[in-house]
Amino acid sequence: MDINKLVRENIRNLKPYSSARDEYKDKEGVFLDANENPFNTSYNRYPDPLQVDLKKRIAGIKHIEVENIFLGNGSDEAIDLLIRIFCRPGLDNILSIDPSYGMYEVCASINDIEFRKVTLTQEYQLDLNQIMNAIDDQSKILFLCSPNNPTANSLNNNVIKIVLEKFKGIVVVDEAYIDFSGQASLLPLITEFNNLVILQTFSKAWGLAGIRLGMALSNRDIINYMNKVKYPYNVNVITQQKALEYLNEADKIEEWVSLVKNEREKLSKKLEKFDFVKQIFPSDANFLLVKVDDPLKLYNYLLGEKIIVRDRSKVHLCQGALRVTVGTPGENDLLMEALGKYNGEI
């Protein structure tokens, strides 16, 4: 597939802003080229616009090249950039699955791009026929999310591969929760399919939602366009430093992930025992989607106990469900204690 042909003409022809740090990349020297304050030596310098040190570490961990990595202010930046690169406002459309993460639709609306939702099957899987029927010549991007938020399950990778072969547009697979999943990442497929973009984030398994760092992983052509369109200094110095620090702590992250998965199974077994719990959906993520009797009553009861879960009961195919993030063992105990009390009162 010729990626260049899919790109908006104005983006293809864009001459990107060239910053001082683009023009002189060495780290040594007397820097009098960026109008910085010379005195505050901790944070006076603009960050590396392409975050090369950080990308080298990530490339090593993920067994890809620096040129396959875009880093942004959360995955949300990557979602918005992809829409702006490929979709002409008022003309093109994007597709996604329903239910799924809300940002795809919000970014589409902001950019005046038609958003088409394809309902998942009852098992929360892709309906290949429905997806192919929803696609037309103006369909530029398909956003998939696996493991999916809020349904918690992974999409079938074989069906995603068929979609990658059939769809003549960009397929974005949002893998925000991949570290908690029993299924393998589709990242190795970026060398096989040049229309595939994988989104991952430091916000979930890495525990760094506060520093705002997301990744798009794809072939060089797409990554180059993303680098061309992004703000020159989109990832700040502090975020780059913190991420580098945590990349040295891979063992700790692995331990957190296995703790969360362990707690997830424990929580699921305990929840099952309550009569007011109707269904607990299988989870490949760090949360459980739980169908209950009278979700609003339970939600408000928990609020009274200062335990805040997410009400998803009005979301398509999630009727009656609350979404519960797996907490620390102590937090999960508090949840179970509150639910035990609730169970005694109803």
Ligand SMILES: *Cc1c(COP(=O)(O)O)cnc(C)c1O
């Ligand atoms: C939490 C989440 C993200 C993370 O977004 P960031 O902007 O990187 O914090 C991305 N996609 C999905 C589906 C999520 O649930």
